[in-house]
Amino acid sequence: MEEVLYVSGKAxxxxxxxxxxxxxxxALYLFFGGLAAGLLFFANFFYLKGKAxxxxxxxxxxxxxxxxxxxxxxxxxxxxxxxxxYFWQLFLHVRMESPMSWGAWTLSAIMIPxxxxxxxxxxxxxxxxxxxxxxxxxxxxxxxxxxxxxxxxVLPWIMVLFNKNKKLIxxxxxxxxxxxxVYTGILLSAFNARPLWNSAILGPLFLTSGVSTAAALIMWxxxxxSERKMYSKIDLFLIAVELFFIIHLFMGMLSGGVAQVEAAQxxxxxxxxxxxxxxxxxxxxxxxxxxEIMELSGFHxxxxxxxxxxxxxxxxxxxxxxxxxxxxxxxxL
Amino acid sequence: MRYAMAMDTRKCVGCSDCVVACxxxxxxxxxxxxxxxxEAVKGTYPETVQMHFKSERCMHCDNTPCVRTCPxxxxxxxxxxxxxxxxxxxxxxxxxxxxxxxEARYIHPDGYVDKCTFCDHRLAQGMNTACVDVCPTSCLIxxxxxxxxSPVSKALQEKDWYVLAPEAGxxxxxxxxx
Numbered sequence: 001m002e003e004v005l006y007v008s009g010k011a012x013x014x015x016x017x018x019x020x021x022x023x024x025x026x027a028l029y030l031f032f033g034g035l036a037a038g039l040l041f042f043a044n045f046f047y048l049k050g051k052a053x054x055x056x057x058x059x060x061x062x063x064x065x066x067x068x069x070x071x072x073x074x075x076x077x078x079x080x081x082x083x084x085x086y087f088w089q090l091f092l093h094v095r096m097e098s099p100m101s102w103g104a105w106t107l108s109a110i111m112i113p114x115x116x117x118x119x120x121x122x123x124x125x126x127x128x129x130x131x132x133x134x135x136x137x138x139x140x141x142x143x144x145x146x147x148x149x150x151x152x153x154v155l156p157w158i159m160v161l162f163n164k165n166k167k168l169i170x171x172x173x174x175x176x177x178x179x180x181x182v183y184t185g186i187l188l189s190a191f192n193a194r195p196l197w198n199s200a201i202l203g204p205l206f207l208t209s210g211v212s213t214a215a216a217l218i219m220w221x222x223x224x225x226s227e228r229k230m231y232s233k234i235d236l237f238l239i240a241v242e243l244f245f246i247i248h249l250f251m252g253m254l255s256g257g258v259a260q261v262e263a264a265q266x267x268x269x270x271x272x273x274x275x276x277x278x279x280x281x282x283x284x285x286x287x288x289x290x291x292e293i294m295e296l297s298g299f300h301x302x303x304x305x306x307x308x309x310x311x312x313x314x315x316x317x318x319x320x321x322x323x324x325x326x327x328x329x330x331x332x333l
Numbered sequence: 334m335r336y337a338m339a340m341d342t343r344k345c346v347g348c349s350d351c352v353v354a355c356x357x358x359x360x361x362x363x364x365x366x367x368x369x370x371x372e373a374v375k376g377t378y379p380e381t382v383q384m385h386f387k388s389e390r391c392m393h394c395d396n397t398p399c400v401r402t403c404p405x406x407x408x409x410x411x412x413x414x415x416x417x418x419x420x421x422x423x424x425x426x427x428x429x430x431x432x433x434x435x436e437a438r439y440i441h442p443d444g445y446v447d448k449c450t451f452c453d454h455r456l457a458q459g460m461n462t463a464c465v466d467v468c469p470t471s472c473l474i475x476x477x478x479x480x481x482x483s484p485v486s487k488a489l490q491e492k493d494w495y496v497l498a499p500e501a502g503x504x505x506x507x508x509x510x511x
Contacts, residue, residue: 002377009349009370010389010436021427021440082425083444089405089422100428101404192398192501193434257500330434330498333372 001323006333022326025080027319031183032073033107034210034314036066037181040114044170044177058220058231060121061128065217067114074107089235099190103183110176113169119155122146132223180294184318188325196263196328197321199252205245206318212238213314216288220307228303232292235310239289246281263328265318272324280320284313335478336413336451337506338465339488340388343496344472347372348384351473353462355390358452358463367391367449368464387475388464391416391437391449391496392505399429399438408446413477414506415453434501436445468507478506 034264043063046052052059078087091108095101118125126142149155162169185206188197212235219231267276288306295301347370355361355368368390376382393416400408400416407422408429418429418438423445425458430438430446440445452462465473476483482492485508493511 003374003382004339005372005374007372009352009372010366021430080442081425082440082446083423084425085444086421086424089407089424093405095404095406097401098404098428100402100426190402191428191431192503193432259500326431330501332435332497333371 020194022322023141023321024319024322025076025081027315027322029073029077030187030206030322031210031213032069033180033184034068034206034318035213035217036110036114037177037184037207038071038211038214039063039066039217040110040117040145040173040177041181042214043117044173048167048170048174055224055227056128057224057227058218061115061292062214062218062221063121064118064125067111067118070107070111070114074111086296090219097201099183099186103180103187106176106179106183110180113173113176116169117157117173119149120159120163120166122149171283178207181210184210188321191325194263194325194328195253195256195259195330196266198260199249201245201249201252202321205242208238208242208245209314209317212242213311216307216310216314220304229296232296232306235306236289236292236296239285239310243281243285259328259330263325266324271327272320273314275320276324277316278315280313283309284316285310288313334395334413336415336456336505337343337476337478337485337508338390338393338462339474339485339494339508339510341470341472341474341488341492341510342385342387343510344470345370345386345388346447346470350467351388354451354463354467358455359450361447365439365447367439367447383398389435389437390464390495390507392435392503392507393449393451394506395504396502398432398434398503402428402432403452404428404467409455413451413453413456415451416448417450417453418446418448420435420447434498434503435505452489 039062046055047059050066053182078084081087090101090104093101094105101320120144123146126139126146129136129139129142182203185202185204188194189199189202192198215231215238219228219235222228222231250264250268266272288309291301291306295303295306349370352366352368352370352386356366359367361367370387371389372384373387374382374384393414393480395414397410397416399407400410404426405422405424407419407424409417411417425440425444425446427440427446430440438446438448442484455462461475465475474484474488476485478486480486489508494508495511496505496508
């Protein structure tokens with residue numbers, strides 16, 4: 001009988017289940033990062049196109065979500081550090097070789113324009129909400145925040161400066177939002193030891209996925225028919241690009257070395273196959289694409305359904321990539 | 334100077350003395366280890382079954398993905414190519430653990446990342462590493478690769494050797510003698 005048996009002394013309770021190093025918090029953070037990057041991209045892009053008044057949801061209202069999820073994402077990220085009391089060490093070092101280092105700097109940098117952008121449109125947001133849904137409980141909170149800001153010492157002066165240079169800042173924020181979106185993928189792709197992640201296409205793939213979730217969210221929140229229709233078209237385009245990138249991800253891995261082929265097998269017959277193809281490619285990309293095509297060709301479909309599917313697909317995609325990536329590796333036996 | 338270790342898979346009996354010596358020398362917390370034994374049994378029973386042991390630890394690679402991905406510079410290389418972690422610079426993000434193909438790092442219960450240091454505190458006093466000194470079969474050989482007369486240089490010249498996952502491109506410095 002052919003025998004192959006390995007026993008490792010490392011099978012100690014705290015050592016080998018080191019899959020737990022990165023878990024759901026990282027996946028959630030990557031989702032928040034991509035979503036915020038997309039929201040800020042659309043807000044600044046359509047502002048520069050001069051559509052601030054015709055597309056109030058994308059330019060004025062939706063970007064208020066961005067700073068909230070960026071701050072929330074950063075907080076859960078710090079909480080996830082095992083030595084979190086030393087997190088400030090991140091900001092004493094600039095290490096261009098480490099994606100996590102420049103990611104931390106990008107995240108801090110984009111937080112400033114994201115907060116100021118939503119503050120500069122706080123009054124418009126209140127007005128928008130009052131017109132659309134006067135019973136919304138958030139209105140009271142926003143009014144309170146708006147009054148508070150006016151009382152603060154330096155902030156009104158900063159806001160004047162911000163509004164004066166808004167065009168320049170918009171160009172800068174677009175650039176930063178793309179860096180943030182790509183970073184969520186590059187963070188994973190920098191690890192040679194995890195062959196599933198070790199593909200340069202992960203950066204553009206995560207960027208596209210993040211922007212597509214943002215488009216779905218804006219489409220869901222907007223009540224303007226033409227704005228919705230446009231985001232439907234944008235989403236369709238982004239889904240096509242994502243499918244294209246996913247095919248290329250597998251093509252690249254299948255033509256790679258043994259470790260990469262084995263990593264691809266996790267999704268092509270391995271334990272993540274059903275989850276990936278049914279939940280992410282099926283429910284998260286193909287079904288919403290079909291629903292949006294039907295919507296655009298005249299069928300009446302509640303917009304919440306494709307939007308929800310795209311958002312869930314984006315979230316699950318990050319969960320599966322984080323967990324499956326850690327299941328791939330080199331043969332070290 | 335380039336420190337390296339060779340490990341004779343033919344001499345090792347898998348007693349785990351190196352593991353215990355390391356845990357004692359470096360105060361490694363209970364349930365964790367910086368080095369470990371891998372036992373492999375291969376072949377067709379009963380004619381050609383072979384068993385061999387490997388004592389593994391951080392490979393102190395020449396091309397270090399752990400140092401490259403560390404966001405704070407806590408993971409760094411000291412003289413002799415030894416890879417070390419500065420505890421109060423480490424934020425415990427786990428990037429180096431993801432980056433290591435050999436799974437040589439672990440998170441210490443205090444939060445920082447910990448790993449083999451080639452006992453640099455012992456080397457500074459002219460001693461060998463704890464695992465090398467304690468090995469009852471002398472299967473662990475340590476020394477300076479830049480010195481052709483060092484025990485490790487001689488062992489690598491005299492015997493056939495291999496390294497783990499050379500395709501990862503990390504140029505590991507723990508050599509296994511066949």
